[in-house]
Amino acid sequence: MSCCWCDVLLYAFVAFIVVQLIRLIFADADLSLLWKEKFGKKADSLKGQVVWITGCSSGIGEYLAYELAKAGCRLILSARRIEELERVKKQCLIYGPISDEDILVAPLDVADVSSHEGAVEAVINHFGQVDVLVNNAGRSQRAMICDTSIEVDREMIDINVVGQISLTKTVLPHMRKRKSGHIVVTSSLAGKMGVPFSATYCLTKFALHGWFDSLRIESCSDDIKVTMICPGPVFSDITKHCFTGQKGQLLNQAMKSNEKRVTTQRCAELMAAGIANQVEEVWIALQPVLLLAYLTQYFPSIMKWLACRLGVKTLMKVREGRN
Numbered sequence: 001m002s003c004c005w006c007d008v009l010l011y012a013f014v015a016f017i018v019v020q021l022i023r024l025i026f027a028d029a030d031l032s033l034l035w036k037e038k039f040g041k042k043a044d045s046l047k048g049q050v051v052w053i054t055g056c057s058s059g060i061g062e063y064l065a066y067e068l069a070k071a072g073c074r075l076i077l078s079a080r081r082i083e084e085l086e087r088v089k090k091q092c093l094i095y096g097p098i099s100d101e102d103i104l105v106a107p108l109d110v111a112d113v114s115s116h117e118g119a120v121e122a123v124i125n126h127f128g129q130v131d132v133l134v135n136n137a138g139r140s141q142r143a144m145i146c147d148t149s150i151e152v153d154r155e156m157i158d159i160n161v162v163g164q165i166s167l168t169k170t171v172l173p174h175m176r177k178r179k180s181g182h183i184v185v186t187s188s189l190a191g192k193m194g195v196p197f198s199a200t201y202c203l204t205k206f207a208l209h210g211w212f213d214s215l216r217i218e219s220c221s222d223d224i225k226v227t228m229i230c231p232g233p234v235f236s237d238i239t240k241h242c243f244t245g246q247k248g249q250l251l252n253q254a255m256k257s258n259e260k261r262v263t264t265q266r267c268a269e270l271m272a273a274g275i276a277n278q279v280e281e282v283w284i285a286l287q288p289v290l291l292l293a294y295l296t297q298y299f300p301s302i303m304k305w306l307a308c309r310l311g312v313k314t315l316m317k318v319r320e321g322r323n
């Protein structure tokens with residue numbers, strides 16, 4: 001009799017694994033996020049919340065602004081290009097059940113940390129609070145380590161790391177006072193696994209995980225949540241403004257429509273689901289990148305062995321979404 005139960009449990013376990021593998025083949029995000037997207041809280045549960053998005057003058061941040069506008073969030077839009085932010089604001093007003101005073105355009109250079117205090121003050125004066133801060137602004141970099149100057153490493157760290165932690169530190173006291181808040185960070189799957197030809201970018205994204213994972217633990221008692229968003233290749237302007245190995249040089253390369261990347265719209269939808277459900281970490285990518293993320297997380301030694309066998313060229317192709 002007990003053997004019969006063992007068989008049932010074994011078959012159930014095997015069936016579970018098979019179902020998960022099939023789900024994984026067709027997934028464009030980690031399975032737990034896809035579950036939450038279907039059965040968890042919807043983005044409109046964020047209605048009325050004050051959400052500050054940095055880096056929303058293009059790409060992922062821009063489309064996230066549209067998703068959250070549709071959900072009825074009040075928004076602060078930040079980046080350096082004010083005319084692009086005004087364009088995004090106009091679109092948000094078309095998409096969402098919100099009015100002019102629900103959107104504040106707040107130009108900001110995240111690398112200019114001396115401006116953060118004033119920027120936070122202006123936001124608090126306007127809305128009185130920040131419920132969600134999305135640290136999305138960022139730049140990428142492409143070059144071999146041996147061809148990358150230390151000035152490029154420093155500039156990347158200033159924008160992608162120091163900028164995010166400085167703004168977060170400035171917003172945090174306001175969240176602590178209210179014992180409520182949510183910090184969201186657009187990291188990358190390059191913050192989970194080493195990627196050739198992008199070591200400096202990886203360095204900055206790995207650093208974010210260390211700092212924000214620590215913040216999550218320190219902020220538990222203040223009920224402040226932290227969500228790390230880790231996209232793989234996504235359509236955006238990132239390769240246009242991407243640094244190379246030498247200071248002042250840009251890659252200036254537009255993405256091709258046939259590259260294997262998640263659309264900006266879909267990435268924003270999945271991010272909104274992650275934010276609404278306060279998921280601690282989400283992965284957004286098509287195959288085979290998503291599979292590599294799972295291998296890195298659960299079988300790191302196999303992944304390290306495989307990465308060396310695949311070599312720099314193959315991994316660069318996968319990273320760029322080229323077939």
Ligand SMILES: NC(=O)c1ccc[n+]([C@@H]2O[C@H](COP(=O)([O-])OP(=O)(O)OC[C@H]3O[C@@H](n4cnc5c(N)ncnc54)[C@H](OP(=O)(O)O)[C@@H]3O)[C@@H](O)[C@H]2O)c1
Pocket residue numbers: 054055056057058059060061078079080081082084108109110111136137138139140159186187188189230231232233234235236237238239241
């Ligand atoms: N696209 C991908 O494949 C991918 C994959 C993984 C992670 N990500 C991450 O997603 C985030 C958004 O990138 P994206 O792909 O949407 O690229 P994008 O279209 O180039 O957007 C980058 C945004 O960051 C802003 N930004 C850059 N430097 C800034 C600075 N110093 N101060 C303030 N804002 C700044 C840009 O605005 P201004 O130029 O107007 O300042 C722009 O709004 C980045 O953190 C990136 O690392 C992207």
